[in-house]
Amino acid sequence: MAVTRYTKADLHMHSTASDGRMAPGELVAEAVRGGLELVSLTDHDTLSGWPAFRAAAEAAGLACVPGVEISARQAGVEVHMLGYGFDPDHPALLAFLAVQQERRNERALGFLGVLKEGGHLPEHVQLDEAPDGTSWARPHIARLLIEHGPVDTMDQAFDQFLVTGTDTFVPKPLPSGAEAIEVIHEAGGIIGLAHPGHHVPHQVVCALIESGLDAIEVVHPSHDRMLERYYFSLAERFGLLMTGGSDYHARKGHRAPALGERWFTPEPDLLNAFWTH
Numbered sequence: 291m292a293v294t295r296y297t298k299a300d301l302h303m304h305s306t307a308s309d310g311r312m313a314p315g316e317l318v319a320e321a322v323r324g325g326l327e328l329v330s331l332t333d334h335d336t337l338s339g340w341p342a343f344r345a346a347a348e349a350a351g352l353a354c355v356p357g358v359e360i361s362a363r364q365a366g367v368e369v370h371m372l373g374y375g376f377d378p379d380h381p382a383l384l385a386f387l388a389v390q391q392e393r394r395n396e397r398a399l400g401f402l403g404v405l406k407e408g409g410h411l412p413e414h415v416q417l418d419e420a421p422d423g424t425s426w427a428r429p430h431i432a433r434l435l436i437e438h439g440p441v442d443t444m445d446q447a448f449d450q451f452l453v454t455g456t457d458t459f460v461p462k463p464l465p466s467g468a469e470a471i472e473v474i475h476e477a478g479g480i481i482g483l484a485h486p487g488h489h490v491p492h493q494v495v496c497a498l499i500e501s502g503l504d505a506i507e508v509v510h511p512s513h514d515r516m517l518e519r520y521y522f523s524l525a526e527r528f529g530l531l532m533t534g535g536s537d538y539h540a541r542k543g544h545r546a547p548a549l550g551e552r553w554f555t556p557e558p559d560l561l562n563a564f565w566t567h
Contacts (some may be wrong), residue, residue: 294561296352298553299328301357302372302484302507302535307331307339308359309427309472313539314325314343317549320540322350324550326442330357330537331375335390337378340426355564360390364467364501366492368404369483371470372507372533375564376479386465391425398426401452405431408458410451411441428452429541444541449501468501480504480563486549487517499528504563509534509554531560 304310305317310318314331323328329352331343337358347354356378360371376383405411412472415438420426432447441447451458474481482505486495495506508521525532534554 292385294563295558296328296353297555298326298550299556300324300538300553301327301328301355301374301533301536301556302332302359302510303329303538303549304333304359305331305339305343307424309429309539311371314339314498317540318343318346318350320549321347321357322352326352326550326553328353328355328556330355330428330535332357332359332372334359334425335361335394335545336404336424336428337384337385337387340378345511356479358387360387360470360481361464362467362470363464364494364497365491367489367491368464368499369467369490369494370485370504371467371474371481372476372484373470373477373479373481374505379444380477383473386473387397388468389392394425394427395420397460397462398428399427400429401431401458403436404458404460405435405451412438412457423425429539443513447469467498467503469503471498475502480531482506482531483511485510485537486521488512495524499530503530503534504531505531505560507534507542508532509552511537511552531563532557 305312331339334340340356344354355374356376360373360432362369362371362404403415406413411434415434418431419424432452435441435447447532453459471481483498483503485506499561505523506521508518536552538549
């Protein structure tokens with residue numbers, strides 16, 4: 291595909307294939323309403339929503355690029371990595387993501403067991419079966435806590451039961467940042483660090499750069515203007531591509547309230563990397 295100039299792009303959003311509340315096609319319709327010109331679906335550790343997302347985008351005349359958000363660990367810190375422009379049918383990538391999904395499901399069942407054991411959820415409560423190619427995530431557990439447990443909101447569920455430091459927190463086994471970088475490169479894509487200003491130490495960012503990081507998410511709802519300027523300068527210093535997005539989940543009180551309200555203008559070198567890497 292020829293490199294085209296886009297003014298309004300959002301390269302970070304989630305659908306019902308992971309922990310979002312809108313189906314892929316609904317996301318595309320929302321993106322069109324928001325005036326976006328280039329989008330990427332970056333569900334957590336799965337590509338199951340990509341075919342429907344691409345079909346809807348093509349039907350709407352909206353440019354899109356394959357994307358995925360991979361959870362990894364670097365120097366003991368959990369990091370989220372955004373892969374773009376890869377072959378979505380690459381066997382090594384699909385095998386890697388299948389393992390990630392299995393680990394997510396095992397963790398969700400671990401949360402369920404711990405919460406029942408602690409009396410926070412009744413014994414009869416179960417998770418709905420995850421569709422093929424998808425996995426359970428903490429928001430699914432949070433909704434069970436709202437429906438059957440002692441909390442009224444997602445924030446309460448996370449703060450009291452689902453984050454590091456709580457008695458009921460269940461850690462998840464994660465690949466290294468270098469492994470995530472390697473598999474995206476093997477699939478012909480580029481990979482960046484998501485929301486680095488969201489509790490990612492500077493030394494971890496530097497370690498990922500040394501491991502072959504291609505890009506960094508400069509624009510994100512958790513970044514104020516000062517952080518945007520800082521990561522812009524970091525990208526220039528290390529020759530990183532710059533990405534951005536809303537991290538949209540269609541969940542009340544989470545990140546941007548609507549698609550099209552948080553966006554960035556991609557540079558030609560990023561667009562070129564998507565389609566010629």
